[in-house]
Amino acid sequence: MDLKTLKEKDKQYIMNTYGKIDVSFVSGDGVKLYDTEGNEYLDFFAGIAVNNLGYSYPKVVEAIKNQAEKIMHSSNLYYIEPQIKLAELLVKNTIFDKVFFANSGAEANEGAIKLARKYGKLKLNGKFDIITMKKSFHGRTLTTVTATGQEKYQKHFTPLTEGFKYAEFGNIEDLKSKIDDNTLAIMIEVIQGEGGVNIAPKEYWEELQKLVDEKGILLIIDEVQTGVGRTGYLYAYEIYGLKPHMITSAKALGNGLPIGALLATDEVSIFEPGDHASTFGGNFMATASGIAVVEEISKKEFLYGVRKKGEYFRFKLNELVKKYNFVKSVRGKGLMIGLEIESDLIKDTVEKMLKRKILIGSAGGVVLRFLPPLIIEEKDIDAVVENLDEIFEEIKKDRK
Ligand SMILES: Cc1ncc(COP(=O)(O)O)c(C=O)c1O
Missing domain, CATH: 3.40.640.10 (Type I PLP-dependent aspartate aminotransferase-like (Major domain))
Structure with a gap:
């Protein structure tokens, strides 16, 4: 089924309990997801902390x-x-x-x-x-x-x-x-x-x-x-x-x-x-x-890797905190990370990341939330931070 049909049928048959995003995934591989329209996404939300080993492990x-x-x-x-x-x-x-x-x-x-x-x-x-x-x-x-x-x-x-x-x-x-x-x-x-x-x-x-x-x-x-x-x-x-x-x-x-x-x-x-x-x-x-x-x-080296990747990710996000005054702080442990930004920018930033085919979330109306599969690599972190940097740069320009 294409996305349009899915949306219509969902509206007709499914109880209205979720505020849905206009995407339907058909498959996944590692940290990548693919939708009905053939698009590829980098997943930094892991189905809300579920797909810790990514897709098709x-x-x-x-x-x-x-x-x-x-x-x-x-x-x-x-x-x-x-x-x-x-x-x-x-x-x-x-x-x-x-x-x-x-x-x-x-x-x-x-x-x-x-x-x-x-x-x-x-x-x-x-x-x-x-x-x-x-x-x-x-x-x-x-x-x-x-x-x-x-x-x-x-x-x-x-x-x-x-x-x-x-x-x-x-x-x-x-x-x-x-x-x-x-x-x-x-x-x-x-x-x-x-x-x-x-x-x-x-x-x-x-x-x-x-x-x-x-x-x-x-x-x-x-x-x-x-x-x-x-x-x-x-x-x-x-x-x-x-x-x-x-x-x-x-x-x-x-x-x-x-x-x-x-x-x-x-x-x-x-x-x-x-x-x-x-x-x-x-x-x-x-x-x-x-x-x-x-x-x-539970393997020691796996968990060590998560801590190391988390440190690297937080370090990179902290550079954004230094660079933009509307980016406030980084918090979390391992790969459960929140980036506090001005609250009126949160929804927009999540949507802009989606347009760039990167999935992230938000929490509590105060942070961008990252819960990537634990199998991500440094290059995935770099891609997310680069895209955020570009989005924040646009926001900075718009504010001038
Ligand atoms: C800390 C915590 N407890 C409980 C739940 C509820 O879990 P479930 O949706 O599987 O019932 C969640 C879900 O987000 C959670 O984050």
């Missing part, structure tokens, strides 16, 4: 093909070999002991919240309050939208789930002021993705860890966006040496196949049969893909 494709030929689904009533293997891989590469598999980030977070609530009920005298952060993003189910500290996502869907409070990200005093005798858990992203690629200083994380240790509060880290190598570490809690009781993972874990995972320590893994379940969670296809992904990305 041979080991992932092979794993999926092999699995599809054997069996795609049984049920969690039976033992599932790739699910068990992926769980073992995740456990061996993290500080956690047990995994529950779901199908998305929101669902992994629901699992974390349910597990925390059960733990509170049984082990912590019925405590149930969960503190999350303002500008956070945890998903679109009713409870994860409650956890998401942004009113715009919640306002049409009240009443929300009970027992949530919101603190300012990066402000330890505000967090302390929200804690009381009923505080069960803190749920937080290491880098706020949708909220604007917001980071907090090392001291904040040290104090936060001290706080949860002293007060016996559960720490849940949402690694749906930061996980699976995105920040140059398999999971971003490692950056600050945090010791969460649980993390959640999704997005890049299947490199395109839907998967979510809740990883927890033995201490808090108190689910029993009947407590929680998912028909598709951890099925053969998603976990076969997950194994190929984690085997590649």
Whole structure:
């Protein structure tokens, strides 16, 4: 189908939940995407941090093909070999002991919240309050939208789930002021993705860890966006040496196949049969893909490469900060990067990059957001920065 027909049929048959861009992709290879009209794009958004190994990554494709030929689904009533293997891989590469598999980030977070609530009920005298952060993003189910500290996502869907409070990200005093005798858990992203690629200083994380240790509060880290190598570490809690009781993972874990995972320590893994379940969670296809992904990305040299490429990219972007007064700052870790520019320029810059066949995004209405496949090369970074430089040069001229 050509783009015009796709647009008409989409309007007729698909619910109107996404503000869509006028492109439809038909194939991808490495860091390149191809659309219905035969155009080639350089992808620096990776399907919002999903395609961390890019497109048609041979080991992932092979794993999926092999699995599809054997069996795609049984049920969690039976033992599932790739699910068990992926769980073992995740456990061996993290500080956690047990995994529950779901199908998305929101669902992994629901699992974390349910597990925390059960733990509170049984082990912590019925405590149930969960503190999350303002500008956070945890998903679109009713409870994860409650956890998401942004009113715009919640306002049409009240009443929300009970027992949530919101603190300012990066402000330890505000967090302390929200804690009381009923505080069960803190749920937080290491880098706020949708909220604007917001980071907090090392001291904040040290104090936060001290706080949860002293007060016996559960720490849940949402690694749906930061996980699976995105920040140059398999999971971003490692950056600050945090010791969460649980993390959640999704997005890049299947490199395109839907998967979510809740990883927890033995201490808090108190689910029993009947407590929680998912028909598709951890099925053969998603976990076969997950194994190929984690085997590649957990390699030390791969993660080192992500950190190095991230440093190079930030260095190049910082040159733009020096050159243009409307380009304010660079933030992020590894290849999760935000470039803060004057907010009225953001939409336009993303569109201009699209016209130049480069995909980037934005976040929080404050930054240009780059989430490239982790397999990019220096020349791809150079191409993105050169194109941004030219666009900013035009803006500078127009402003004179
Ligand atoms: C940090 C974080 N948590 C949760 C989610 C929700 O994940 P999903 O869309 O797979 O439900 C997202 C999605 O952007 C996210 O960035």
